[in-house]
Amino acid sequence: MPIDHDKLMNWPFPDLEHRYTERDTILYALGVGCGHNPMDRTDLRFVYEDGLRVLPTMAVVLGYPGFWLKDPATGIDWRKVLHGEQGLILHRPLPTAATVIGKSRVTGIVDKGEGKGALMYSERDVVEQASGDLLCTVTSTTFLRGEGGFGGPTGPSPAPHPVPERAPDQTVDLPTLPQAALIYRLSGDTNPLHADPEIAAQAGFPRPILHGLGTYGVAGRAVLRACCDDDPSRLKTLNVRFSAPVFPGETIRTELWRDGAMVSFRCRVVERDVVVLNNGLAMLAG
Secondary structure, three states: OOOOHHHHHOOOOOOEEEEEOHHHHHHHHHHOOOOOOOOOHHHHHHHOOOOOOOOHHHHHHOOOOOOHHHOHHHOOOHHHEEEEEEEEEEOOOOOOOEEEEEEEEEEEEEEOOOOOOEEEEEEEEEEEOOOOOEEEEEEEEEEEOOOOOOOOOOOOOOOOOOOOOOOOOEEEEEEOOOOHHHHHHHHOOOOHHHOOHHHHHHOOOOOOOOOHHHHHHHHHHHHHHHHOOOOHHHEEEEEEEEOOOOOOOOEEEEEEEEEOOEEEEEEEEOOOOEEEEEEEEEEEOO
């Protein structure tokens, strides 16, 4: 049965209240690899309560509405859903602890045609409850395999950001722990694909894979380190396209190109020489 375009565009997301503490902030940072080297004082800023800072990419777990596409009322086969792209706009640095409100919405659905699937675009505003300030806007593109041909709009589909053809200006290698996915899932994404070897095997993987947003967090750390002196207030946007999974324990190499306030980047797994994030674009404070 074809998906209902208007129903999805008007999906009734309730405002989601999310209270997080400094402990949650530290746990997220541990999940994306901070503290791997206990003598690294830069990483310590994100995992130690004395002078604690918040990784900007923690925004992706705040006010998260859960895997709502699993609801049968959507008409979507959730087993065929893929996370295609992730974006983030930071309006102000995240507090180390707060109560926030997540306000989610579907912003567009593109019909790629019969046998070609569909693209769904969604956004989430994260608002600090106490002040009413808009902290960040989280954007996502979801690929709905097998759902094309429902007669919906055929565009527009934004073109991916082109990565420069020249050699990267800088590279940052960040290792992941074998237990990285087991730590990251404690920040809210409990999909068993990232924990249970049997579920991973059913999905065609030899072992559990790292969350795509875990890889995204590692990329954000690399951009902060290479281009922002690890100052979260200097990062304004971070957008990527997912291209391949990472296995916990692998090393992620982020290749970066600087053009003023614009940073292009991609990530590859060193051990397999596979690009896992591509078409990355970060904008820095001027």
